[in-house]
Amino acid sequence: MQAYHRPRTLQDALGALAGGAARVAAGCTDLFPATGARELTGPVVDITRVEELRGVTQGPDGWRFGAATTWADVIRADLPPAFDMLKEAAREVGSVQIQTAGTLAGNICNASPAADGVPCLLALEAEVEIGSVAGTRRVPLAGFITGVRRTVLRPGEMVLALHVPDAAAHGRSRFLKLGARRYLVISIAMVAVRLLVEEGRVSQAAVAVGACSAVARRLARLEGALVGARADETVGRVEAGLVLQDLAPIDDIRADAAYRGTAAVELIRRAIGDLVRA
Ligand SMILES: Cc1cc2nc3c(=O)[nH]c(=O)nc-3n(C[C@H](O)[C@H](O)[C@H](O)COP(=O)(O)OP(=O)(O)OC[C@H]3O[C@@H](n4cnc5c(N)ncnc54)[C@H](O)[C@@H]3O)c2cc1C
CATH class of the missing domain: 3.30.390.50 (CO dehydrogenase flavoprotein, C-terminal domain)
Structure with a gap:
C-alpha cells in the first residue's frame, strides 16, 4: 500500500481524493475481500473518521444517511415504518460484525447485483449526493449504478450521502x-x-x-x-x-x-x- 489517509474533515478527504488515484475505504467489507491480497494496494482514503459523513438525520425535505452510516446505525436509527425494509435488510447483511463495519454507501458503490440495500433504497426513491473538490451533484440511485461493479462516479469523486425524499417516506x-x-x-x-x-x-x-x-x-x-x-x-x-x-x-x-x-x-x-x- 502506498499511502493510507485517514482524514477528520470532509475537505481533507476530498483533497486526498483529488487527482483520482486514491480509493475510498469505508467498512472495507467489500474492498478488502476483493483485493485477494494481504493488503490494499495504491493510495486509500479511509472516511470512517469524517464526522460530517456519519449519521442519519431528518431535514426539511427528507432523510439523509451520511456515507459513513453503517448497517448497525440504520438498525438503531429512529425511522418511520417506510424504512422498515431497510432495517430488515440491515439485519440480514452478513453478520453483526459486518453490520457494524459495512456502510450503506459502500453497498451501493460496490454495485454488486446482490447488494441488499439497493432494492430498499430504490423503493425509497433515494438520491445519491456525490462530492469532489469541484463541488457536489445529486443523481437518482436508479441512475447511479450502471452495471455490475459500475457506477457514475468519476475519478476524484465520492458519495457523501444518500437522501430519501419526504414523499417516499410514507x-x-x-x-x-x-x-x-x-x-x-x-x-x-x-x-x-x-x-x-x-x-x-x-x-x-x-x-x-x-x-x-x-x-x-x-x-x-x-x-x-x-x-x-x-x-x-x-x-x-x-x-x-x-x-x-x-x-x-x-x-x-x-x-x-x-x-x-x-x-x-x-x-x-x-x-x-x-x-x-x-
Ligand atoms: C462475510 C460477508 C458477508 C456479507 N454479506 C452481505 C449481505 O448479506 N448482503 C449484502 O448486500 N452485502 C454483504 N456483504 C458485502 C458488504 O458487507 C456490504 O456491501 C457493505 O455494505 C459494504 O460496505 P463497506 O463500508 O464495507 O464498503 P467498502 O468495502 O469500504 O467499499 C466498497 C466499495 O465502495 C467504495 N466506496 C465505499 N464508500 C464509498 C463512498 N462513500 N464513496 C465512493 N466510493 C465508496 C470502495 O472504494 C469500494 O470500491 C458481505 C461481506 C462479507 C465480507
Missing part, C-alpha cells in the same frame, strides 16, 4: 431475501416493497427486486397494477407476467432465470401479504 415496507441457506448468505433474489394504503386502497406502491438482474429494478407495471387496489386484492394482482416483463431474470451459478422468476414472484406476494395483513 407507508409501510417489507424486505424479503432468498439465499441458499438462512444466514450469512448472498441473495439469489430479494424484494423490497413499500405500500401506502389510504381509505382502504393502495395510493402508493413501490416494488424493487435485486439479484435477478445486473442492477436491481423497480417493477413499474406491477406498481401500476397495485395502485387503486383494495388491500385484500393486492396479492392477487401480483401476476407472474407483470413481474417478469420488467424483471427479465438472469441465469448464473446461484440459480437459473426460471427459478429466480418464480422466487421473485413468490417473495413479492409474501411481502405484500405480510404488509396488508399486519
